[in-house]
Amino acid sequence: MEHNKVTKLVFVLVAILLVQIDLANTALTMKQFEKTLEVFRNACLPKSGAAVEAVDALKKGVFPDDDKSLKCYVYCVIEMGGVLSRKKEVIDAKMETQARVILPPELQEFALKGWENCRTVPKQYKDHCDRIYYTVKCTYNTDPSKFTFA
Template sequence: MKLILFIAVVSFSSVYGLLRDEHYGDFFLNVARQLHNKCVPITGVTQDKIDGLKNGVFADDEKLKRYVLCLWIVSEEMNPDLSMHMEKLTKAMPKKITNGVKMYMDCAKEAERSGITEPHERVYKMVKCYYDADPENFIMF
């Protein structure tokens, strides 16, 4: 079940990034809610910060950055060593986003090359890179 999520992820609560709910099935939305509900108490992030991120506001907030990392790790689309699960990411990516996996992989490499060593900072940079490259298809929950 967890492999259906990306972000992110893809990052997604009751509002899901810039893509609308109709781009996902009930199963995906249910998994997204579960991940959100798991990662919010772990990180202590506020819903306001998450809502801002959904709208492209990348606040310099440690709890928000840790929330994004949590989504990726708990969804199992990323390992604790920050390597990506290509197969899981591919399965989770909405069909509407034809180049999303490649973009995330490119952004992950860019974040790695940046020299950032803190996992939450590096994953946040990766997600910001994806947003900057394709804000219309950004997913956050």
């Protein structure tokens, strides 16, 4: 399947998951969030070429500096979260909105605090994969016990 078709299919699947949200409670449940992460992971692993072991190690705080495929995997996941501009930069307002919609309540404050602590990190890097990867790494360091990733 072509990359564009896969991307469109993933966005449709994410949209379907988001439609299933109880409108009285706009955040995803942890179970819905985990399903969304699976969709992101299944789309971004082949697109980035990252090793499954390296992706799994992110949850343990292992962020190697020399793995370009892993960095672009992280970029892909964040891109699918809908918080990036066409210039491949994080949009503050979208980050806050998506944190409240996509993340379960128990992760929202962690994510928002992480973004607040790490919002200057992207300015230190020219490459879009590096910008997002090191921002996510910084967020992990905000509170490793709450960190989760696709």
